[in-house]
Amino acid sequence: MNKKPVVLAFSGGLDTSFCVIYLREQGHAVTTVTVDTGGFSAETLAKMPEHSARLGAVAHHTVDARALLFEDYLRHLLAGNVLRGQAYPLSVSAERVCQATEVVRLARQVGAKALAHGSTGAGNDQVRFDVAFRALAPDLELITPIRELGLSRAQEMSFLAERGIHFPAKTGAYSINEGMWGTSVGGKETHDSWSHLPEAAYPAGVVPSDLKPRTLVLSFDKGRPVALDGKALAPVALIAELNALGQPYGVGRGVHLGDTILGIKGRVGFDAPAAVLLITAHRELEKLVLSGKQLFWKETLGNLYGTLLHEGNFFDPLARDLEAYLQSSQARVTGEVRVTLHPRAMVVEGVRSPHSLMDAKVASYGEANHLWTGAEAAGFAKVYGVAQTLALKVKP
Numbered sequence: 001m002n003k004k005p006v007v008l009a010f011s012g013g014l015d016t017s018f019c020v021i022y023l024r025e026q027g028h029a030v031t032t033v034t035v036d037t038g039g040f041s042a043e044t045l046a047k048m049p050e051h052s053a054r055l056g057a058v059a060h061h062t063v064d065a066r067a068l069l070f071e072d073y074l075r076h077l078l079a080g081n082v083l084r085g086q087a088y089p090l091s092v093s094a095e096r097v098c099q100a101t102e103v104v105r106l107a108r109q110v111g112a113k114a115l116a117h118g119s120t121g122a123g124n125d126q127v128r129f130d131v132a133f134r135a136l137a138p139d140l141e142l143i144t145p146i147r148e149l150g151l152s153r154a155q156e157m158s159f160l161a162e163r164g165i166h167f168p169a170k171t172g173a174y175s176i177n178e179g180m181w182g183t184s185v186g187g188k189e190t191h192d193s194w195s196h197l198p199e200a201a202y203p204a205g206v207v208p209s210d211l212k213p214r215t216l217v218l219s220f221d222k223g224r225p226v227a228l229d230g231k232a233l234a235p236v237a238l239i240a241e242l243n244a245l246g247q248p249y250g251v252g253r254g255v256h257l258g259d260t261i262l263g264i265k266g267r268v269g270f271d272a273p274a275a276v277l278l279i280t281a282h283r284e285l286e287k288l289v290l291s292g293k294q295l296f297w298k299e300t301l302g303n304l305y306g307t308l309l310h311e312g313n314f315f316d317p318l319a320r321d322l323e324a325y326l327q328s329s330q331a332r333v334t335g336e337v338r339v340t341l342h343p344r345a346m347v348v349e350g351v352r353s354p355h356s357l358m359d360a361k362v363a364s365y366g367e368a369n370h371l372w373t374g375a376e377a378a379g380f381a382k383v384y385g386v387a388q389t390l391a392l393k394v395k396p
Contacts, residue, residue: 003029006114006143007107009099009129010034010060012044012051014167015118018156019145020055021163023116028143030116033061033106035099037069038180038240055165061106066180069098070235073309074181079223079326080302081283084310088256088268089275091182093310096125100132107140114141121147127261127312135315174201180239182252182272190255190267197255197269204271207250207343214245214341215349218281223330225278239274246273250344261311277346281337284348289332289355298329 006023010016010032023030032052036045045062052060073094083089100117107115115133119126126147133142151159157167174187183203189195199206219227225238233241246252252273260266286295305322308314335353339346372380 003027004114004141005029005031005058005110005112006116006141007031007033007103007110007112008057008116009103009118010048010052010057011118012048013118014153014156014160015120015146017051017055017165017167018151018160019116019118020052020057021160021165022145022149023143024056028114030057031059031061031106031110031112032057033063033103035063035065035102037095037098038066038236039095039178059110063102063106065098065102066236067234068102069094069180070239073098075224075235076305076323076326077181077309078225078278078282079330080298080305080322081279081286082302082306082309083276083279084306085256085258087254088258088270089182089252089272089279090306090310091179091270091272091275092125092177092184093128094181095179096128097132097309097312097314100129101136104133104136104140107137112140114143116143116145118146119144121150124261124310124312131312131315176203178203180236180243181275182270185269185271187269190269193257193265193267199250199253201269202250202253202271204247204250207248209343211249211341211343214249216242216245216277216339216341218278218337218339219335220282220285220337221334223282223327223333225282239278242274242277246277246341246346247271249273249341249346251341251346252276253344277339280346280348281339281351282333284351285335285337285353286333288351288358289335289353290329291357294329298326301325 004027006028008016008019008023008030011034020030020032034040034045034048048062049060077090077094103115115137117129119129126144130142133140160167174185177184185197185201187197187201189197217229218225225235227233228238228241252275253271255267255269257265257267286298301322305319305326308316308319313319332355334355335351337351338349340349
């Protein structure tokens with residue numbers, strides 16, 4: 001029998017491990033690819049090829065896509081100050097599109113005839129993978145064993161156990177998915193809109209109340225984070241450092257309630273210190289160097305870009321148009337922001353830039369200035385209110 005070569009997006013967990021054996025038994029030659037977007041430890045990545053081979057894959061590839069994730073996705077989210085629902089920094093959305101794109105690239109490289117992923121039929125990830133695979137490789141067959149078979153976790157475990165592969169039953173109360181831009185946390189408390197997700201559910205656990213404040217200085221160059229406390233760092237290293245510094249303080253934790261791609265309401269906890277620190281600092285710097293109209297439209301179009309990415313529409317040409325606008329807006333976003341970490345909170349202490357639009361030598365809000373006289377200000381205020389004055393004279 002001629003085996004059809006298929007490339008599987010592989011995390012090494014229960015679902016994708018099941019997929020390897022199932023696809024192999026269906027007559028496929030399976031190549032696994034793990035795309036590292038910051039959610040794997042070095043130890044886990046080192047064990048991945050052996051695990052893949054034990055399952056019967058013909059080859060395994062690991063792709064370090066952390067720098068690519070930042071360059072092609074995260075820098076645009078940062079430029080747009082994207083927080084879905086004014087809270088959630090899209091910790092998972094960008095990673096899934098990046099992973100799918102790299103899976104397709106690897107599939108082309110090895111001459112695969114089909115693509116596969118292990119998403120269920122319940123969540124957003126299936127849509128993100130499906131759309132990316134079909135947009136980038138419409139000629140390749142798409143196989144989704146977990147969704148197609150509709151098996152329970154217990155059934156998958158039984159299937160694997162019969163073939164000598166054993167997974168421990170999930171003993172933890174929470175589902176944790178880690179990534180470079182943040183960690184998602186799911187549990188019984190996220191299944192309704194009233195329950196409180198306890199601090200113990202987060203990877204760093206309960207935040208000590210006696211932590212001393214920690215002040216950081218974040219530097220940006222044309223919107224890109226380039227240094228921490230004066231030390232130059234590449235974006236991936238800087239993000240990792242901020243995650244390590246912010247996580248013990250509980251900075252960047254929250255619960256997001258919003259609409260899923262499938263049209264139902266969903267709720268998820270998140271722990272994203274670096275993302276929240278960078279977005280908060282970046283927004284403050286923009287307030288200093290951009291015009292009011294720029295800030296208004298950046299908020300509007302940044303949210304639109306985030307929605308496209310989150311909802312699986314990353315390959316719509318509109319996304320490229322918005323990226324061009326967002327990056328154009330960053331030309332003057334250079335400077336430093338000083339923030340202080342406190343238990344469960346962060347405070348912006350100050351901001352400075354060579355492109356500052358706040359010049360005390362010209363005018364001070366509420367004080368004397370050198371750009372206009374009192375009479376000119378009075379005339380402006382009178383003309384400014386004419387439209388409202390006329391509107392109130394007209395009775396409905």
